[in-house]
Amino acid sequence: MSSLTEPYRGRVQAQGDDIQQKGGYSHSWAQQKPVTDQEGLSFLDTIEEQCTESQKAERKKAFRKARRFVKNASKQGGVGPESQPHSFCDPKCKVANARVDIEIRSGLTFVPVNQEK
Incomplete structure (x- = not known):
């Protein structure tokens, strides 16, 4: 099964002009079960x-904000x-576009560990 057909897909990224790697640093997921809060x-x-x-x-x-989002989710x-x-x-950073992104492409994400199916 290709990653495009997996029901739970997304990515977390660190991006900005101070990261030379194209696309920044990222971790993607494409899987058959919901991503848990611990995984996030x-x-x-x-x-x-x-x-x-x-x-x-x-x-x-x-x-810190991204982790809070995962915990609240x-x-x-x-x-x-x-x-x-x-x-x-x-907004007070020296690198104006320094950021952390969470992209939820499909499926329920950041479920509590005990809710995982």
């Missing part, structure tokens, strides 16, 4: 670990594409 937090950890110390510093508040039983958040950023 782990995905954010994965892309944060790819950042240099200065890139992490530029996105400290953005990562879990408290609601998960969210779908209709709850697509805007980019998470800190």
Whole structure:
């Protein structure tokens, strides 16, 4: 089955002019079961670990906001594409477009671990 037909798809990204890698750092998912809150937090950890110390510093508040979104989504039983958040950023950063994105393409996402099917 191709990733386009998987019912649960999305991506988390760290982007900005200070990241030279095309498309920034990202972690995508395409799977048969809902993404849990723990998986979502782990995905954010994965892309944060790819950042240099200065890139992490530029996105400290953005990562905190993204993690809060995942935790709040879990408290609601998960969210779908209709709850697509805007980019998470800190307007006081030196790099104006430094941000963290969560893209929910399809399916219920960030469900509590005990709700996973």
